[in-house]
Amino acid sequence: MEMIQETKTSLFPTYKRWEIAFEKAEGCHITAGNGKVYLDFMAGIGVVNVGHGNPNVIAAVEKQLSKGWHGSNLFHFEIQEKVASLLTKHSAGDLVFFCNSGAEANEAAIKLARKHTQRTKILSFKQSFHGRTYGTMAATGQDKIHEGFGPMLDGFTYLPYNDLAAVEREMDKETAAVILEIVQGEGGVVPGEDAFLHGVQKLAQEHGALLIVDEVQTGIGRTGKLFAYEHANLSPDIVTAAKGLGNGFPVGAIIGKEKLKDAFGPGSHGSTFGGNPLAMAAAEATLLEVLNDGFLQETEEKGEYLFSLLKEEVGRIPGVKAIRGRGLMAGIECEKEAAPYILKLQEKGVLCIPAGTHVIRLLPPLTMTKDQLLQGVEAIKNVISE
Ligand SMILES: Cc1ncc(COP(=O)(O)O)c(C=O)c1O
Known part of the structure; x- marks a missing residue:
């Protein structure tokens, strides 16, 4: 194995790095x-x-680089519309908000769900992983992720995954949303059972709560569909994506249903870099590859x-x-x-x-x-x- 002489590092030791450069x-x-x-x-x-x-992703980013790599979200960007249309055409959602990472996407989803429903309770699952910001850390059902950072953002309840009876017991008219992964990634690669996923969606609908599907790891073709929820024929209110969306270029997105539009009006949420044209060029080229016939x-x-x-x-x-x-x-x-x-x-x-x-x-x-x-x-x- 390659040995790296790591006598001194100027990086916080948040990652236990391998001895590979x-x-x-x-x-x-x-x-x-x-x-x-x-x-x-x-x-x-x-x-x-x-x-x-990937040559097509590189070419798309290089082309955009020569045109300009930052404006601000006060401008119209045709390329943002193109990526948003690709995402809505191929998902259950109608409107997109762009950000820069998976945590930011889930953070936006939590904010949107609370604002739309005017409720604060969110059901999440043990061994889930949704990110490292205060909102998404609280959404994550793993004590080791919370350790030392308390108090957590209030309102989250952690239920056993694939246990519909537990969801039935906890879901009520105070519930803003349920957030789940279709296959829990960090938690041990645990797929959700179809009956469980359907049952959760039905309970959410009956109680006026939103279904947030975190597709940060499972999305963009990873499981053989653009989004993994398609395997179970779900229709989530909010889908979050990041990781594969720009093939490594930092970009995240939430795709939400039309009914949520008013909760994210002007001034409600934002991101300086979200939807920047370089990220959009990478995302468009990546999506076109994944949506290419037969891929x-x-x-x-x-x-x-x-x-x-x-x-x-x-x-x-x-x-x-x-x-x-x-x-x-x-x-x-x-x-x-x-x-x-x-x-x-x-x-x-x-x-x-x-x-x-x-x-x-x-x-x-x-x-x-x-x-x-x-x-x-x-x-x-x-x-x-x-
Ligand atoms: C399911 C899921 N959600 C959210 C995240 C957080 O994404 P990011 O690291 O881009 O903030 C991850 C990262 O591993 C993830 O797997």
Whole structure:
């Protein structure tokens, strides 16, 4: 493994960094400073969905760069309208607000839900992850994320995921919204069951509460649909997106239903950089790639291939407890901690990340070939079997 002499750093130690220096990335490979090439099964953290250095995304950003990279949201930007139209045409929503990250998108969703309903109670789920701002940290159902930062923003109740009876007990006329991930990512790659997701939507509708679906990790093709809620035929009131939306260029968005329009009138919410033309150029090019004929279907097929490989090759190894996920979002739950496996995989030239403590998480670029998927699974099999 590459060793980096890290005697002094000028960075806050918020991240426990690996001993790999990122030098360059292309397609599904990352090259380290020492020349070692890695097969990338993490794509940022589920970000670089259409591949590192995607030529169409680069060309779109370069073209926009020469025209101007910042105005302000006091101007009309045709490119913002184009991206917003792509998002609304291909989702349950009608109106878009642009921001710069997943946390900002969820923060906006929470604000919008409270303002529209004039209620403050929000149901969230244990092991969820929604971000690191005060609002989204409070929405996150994990004590370790809250630790040391209290008091939290009031109003959140954390329920067991996939437990409809718990939602039924807590949902009432005071409830502004339910916020959930279709597949819990950071919490261990846990898919929501269709009956649960439908039941939550129905209960929310019956009580005048909004359904907020956090698609920050599952969106932009990750599970084989543009948004993962499509698998369950949901119609969320608010969808949040970020990560894959700009293929690595920072951009976030919320897509909301028409009925929410008045709650986000002039002066209610804003962002200096949200919707900036460079981010919009990256987002438009990325969306066009993902929405290109056959791309999502191919992703779904590759997902099925990945899961058949994982179940066949990895699922039977003693020490592997479960294989979970959807599309190209997979989790391998192990009896032992995931971190040592991840380091061993790095030695073998494969990059992936943990989800929670015991799950190896795979989030390859959606452009990864079947041969490369097989190569990665073989490495995982060897490492866990050793
Ligand atoms: C489901 C989900 N929501 C929100 C976030 C926060 O996104 P960001 O780090 O862009 O603020 C993440 C990040 O991992 C996520 O996975």
